[in-house]
Amino acid sequence: MLAITFLTLVLASCAHAAPGSHHTSCDISKAKIAYPKGQAPLPAPTAKPSYVAVAIGTQNYTCSSAGTYTIVGAVAELFDIGCLYNAPLFSNIADAAYQIWDAAPPILTAQTIISFLHATTTPAVLGQHYYVPNASGTGSSPKWDFTSQGTTNGNPDAYVVAAKSAGFVAPTGTKDVDWVLLKSVAGSLATEIYRVDTRGGQPPATCTPGTADIAVKYAAKYWLMGSSL
Secondary structure, three states, X not given: OHHHXXXXXXXXXXXXXXXXXXHHHOOOOOOOOOOOOOOOOOOOOOOOEEEEEEEEEXXXXXXXXXXXXXXXXXXXXXXXXXHHOOOOHHHHHHHHHHHHXXXXXXXXXXXXXXXXXXXXXXXXXXXXXEEEEOOOOOOEEEEEEOOOOHXXXXXXXXXXXXXXXXXXXXXXXXXXXXXXXXXXXXOOOOOEEEEEEEEEEOOOOOOOOXXXXXXXXXXXXXXXXXXXX
């Protein structure tokens, strides 16, 4: 039900796109990331926007021996909002997404939503965000994967693995994950990724070592710059 409700929200952008086109057909080359008044921006992009998406999913944590949570990954579904850039909904769509997602019952996981949407055909879905083992063989790195979606025609290079380059504490509140800039280390989907307008995703301040891993719901906007697809 959540997936259908949220798809209805995002698919409103179809009214701004040319008939029969994908959302990415909308020209977002001049679109710019907005920052709250008084907030110093992240380093400026070196390429034009290729995709703008809103994501719903979870930030995943494990409890360290020091009694604090450490991030071990994320799972999220990304929805195309490029054609909403000049619409009133664009500025607060992360809030709307998070409210719907936060109200969903615990039985409805991010992976459940992803599995459901894979069985549908809609240009609103761009792809998935998750973590993969990094090149060093220790730890993991974030990946954005659009290889299975129609917007990229199944292109096997439609992914990007990235590493954090800059960031700051979310200006929207302590419960929201940081706003960050990441730079590509592999893939052709983007050269830079910005995570902004975050809602939720922060774990509790402390934990008891040995407790089970947790998944914390979040929503965010992702800006993917400089695609070479």
